[in-house]
Amino acid sequence: MKQPTNMLALVQSEIMREADGYSSVVAQAADDFAAKVGTLEARTAALQWKLEQATAAFVNATGENPNLNAVDMVVLASLSRSVMEDYWVGQKFGQSALPLLEAHRKLEQSAWSVVEGVLAVVPRDELRKLIADWFQKYPNQRHVGAVRLREFTGILGNKAVVGLAAKPNSVLNLLDIDPLSGIDPAVRALEQTRYMAERMMYYAERAPMLIRWQVELLTYGLAGQPAAQQMLSNVASLSRSAAIFAETAQQLPSLVTTQREAAINQLFAGIATERSIILSNLNSQEATLRELLPEVRQTLATGGNMANSLDGAIKSLDAFVRYVSPPATNPAPPSTNSQPFNVLDYGTAAAQVGAMSRDFNVLITSANQSATQLAVLSEQATAKAERVVNRAFRLGLLLVVILLAGSVLAALVYRVLANRLTAKLSRSSSSNS
Numbered sequence: 049m050k051q052p053t054n055m056l057a058l059v060q061s062e063i064m065r066e067a068d069g070y071s072s073v074v075a076q077a078a079d080d081f082a083a084k085v086g087t088l089e090a091r092t093a094a095l096q097w098k099l100e101q102a103t104a105a106f107v108n109a110t111g112e113n114p115n116l117n118a119v120d121m122v123v124l125a126s127l128s129r130s131v132m133e134d135y136w137v138g139q140k141f142g143q144s145a146l147p148l149l150e151a152h153r154k155l156e157q158s159a160w161s162v163v164e165g166v167l168a169v170v171p172r173d174e175l176r177k178l179i180a181d182w183f184q185k186y187p188n189q190r191h192v193g194a195v196r197l198r199e200f201t202g203i204l205g206n207k208a209v210v211g212l213a214a215k216p217n218s219v220l221n222l223l224d225i226d227p228l229s230g231i232d233p234a235v236r237a238l239e240q241t242r243y244m245a246e247r248m249m250y251y252a253e254r255a256p257m258l259i260r261w262q263v264e265l266l267t268y269g270l271a272g273q274p275a276a277q278q279m280l281s282n283v284a285s286l287s288r289s290a291a292i293f294a295e296t297a298q299q300l301p302s303l304v305t306t307q308r309e310a311a312i313n314q315l316f317a318g319i320a321t322e323r324s325i326i327l328s329n330l331n332s333q334e335a336t337l338r339e340l341l342p343e344v345r346q347t348l349a350t351g352g353n354m355a356n357s358l359d360g361a362i363k364s365l366d367a368f369v370r371y372v373s374p375p376a377t378n379p380a381p382p383s384t385n386s387q388p389f390n391v392l393d394y395g396t397a398a399a400q401v402g403a404m405s406r407d408f409n410v411l412i413t414s415a416n417q418s419a420t421q422l423a424v425l426s427e428q429a430t431a432k433a434e435r436v437v438n439r440a441f442r443l444g445l446l447l448v449v450i451l452l453a454g455s456v457l458a459a460l461v462y463r464v465l466a467n468r469l470t471a472k473l474s475r476s477s478s479s480n481s
Contacts, residue, residue, distance in 0.1 A: 059114040059165070060243065064250055066121055066162050067109035070155055071102035071254075077151035085144050092268040093140075099261040101128060104193035106254050110247035118163045119175065120196040125159035126179045127192035128152055135190050301458070311450050315443040322439060329428065357403055 078094035085091075101124075108120040129152040136145040160172075167175065178200045183189075 056114050056239075056243075059118065060109075060246070062162055063114055063117045063121060064109045066118075066159065067105040068254075069158070070105045070121070070125070071098075073151050073155055074098050074101045077148045081141075081145060081148045084147075085141065088268065090141065090144075092265070095261060095265050095268060099258065099265060100191060100193040102254075102261070103258055106251055106258070108196070110251050112243075116197065118159075118165075119167070122156075122159045122163045122175065123179060123196055123200075124193065125152070125156040126176075127183060127195055129156045130183050131190050131192055134187070307450060307454070308447070311443070311447045315447060318439050318443055322435065 075098045078098040082091040082094040104124050105121065108117050108124060111117040111120065129149070132145065132149045132152045137143070137149050163172070163175075175197075178197075182195070182200055189195075
């Protein structure tokens with residue numbers, strides 16, 4: 049089959065446009081399918097499918113023989129539609145893959161319309177039979193991007209291939225026909241160079257998209273690994289912990305203020321409680337003191353009576369002594385009218401001294417009892433005062449420790465937040481640069 053060079057250029061341009069349209073429609077349908085299903089398995093399968101289909105379409109469009117490229121596009125479209133119908137809808141994803149199947153049916157019709165300008169009716173029927181025989185022989189093959197017309201010769205055998213190739217209008221003849229044969233060698237070399245440059249530029253312009261899809265597919269594959277899922281779970285836990293820590297750090301100043309106020313209130317409440325206890329104890333001891341007061345008064349009265357008795361006894365003793373032992377000086381002659389010595393006065397003085405002794409003993413006993421009770425009361429008041437002072441000191445020390453711990457915690461939180469902010473600013477500056 050010999051064609052002018054301009055006809056080959058038109059066929060090549062048509063196949064390249066068909067490959068672009070084919071890859072775009074498949075990519076859009078695959079993205080819609082992944083968004084509709086929403087699972088990681090569906091996203092991975094859709095991405096792998098559109099990458100395989102686009103790569104095969106671009107490889108078919110950049111072959112050396114434009115006529116053979118058109119046939120390979122039909123093979124790709126037909127086998128992909130069969131896989132979509134038999135596996136994606138029939139086995140794997142069910143009704144959710146129907147829009148993707150419908151897109152492949154339209155692409156198959158478009159590919160056959162392009163190949164009509166290359167093959168006659170009989171070779172087209174022959175090509176349909178070859179496609180059906182291949183899919184019947186490999187019904188479980190789901191990756192058909194690398195299947196082309198040349199791979200169909202493996203299902204026929206050498207005799208069948210030779211027999212079909214002997215026919216003048218067989219589709220297998222495209223495998224051996226050079227589309228530029230029969231023209232001037234210089235023109236042929238020039239056309240080959242131009243076609244090669246066009247094919248290289250075509251594939252180079254679409255390679256970044258394929259590479260991006262390959263990287264995305266690799267990312268999905270890594271995300272599906274157990275270690276990656278565990279890492280993502282750890283990152284999620286770390287993010288939640290960071291959020292909780294940030295919220296706690298935000299509430300830290302008010303929390304420290306609240307705790308400080310609570311400590312101060314607790315200190316004052318403790319002091320007020322201790323003061324109330326002391327006053328209550330004093331009030332309870334007041335009744336005992338009131339009971340002791342009459343005894344103290346009686347003791348003082350007894351002491352006063354004893355003092356009066358002692359004074360009288362001393363005066364009587366002094367008069368007795370003066371009477372028994374007169375002074376050495378020459379006193380005046382005694383009065384003859386004075387009362388004579390009465391021995392009963394001595395007995396009276398002795399009785400008064402005995403009464404004074406008894407009263408003195410009673411006074412000492414009462415004083416001892418009062419002193420004991422006063423000592424016990426003093427010891428109780430001293431012990432309670434010491435407890436109040438000790439509790440106030442402990443509460444004050446606790447307040448100081450709380451304030452110091454709050455200051456240290458606030459400093460640590462400030463340093464962590466400052467480091468995070470610095471790291472974030474560094475990443476932002478790095479991404480901007």
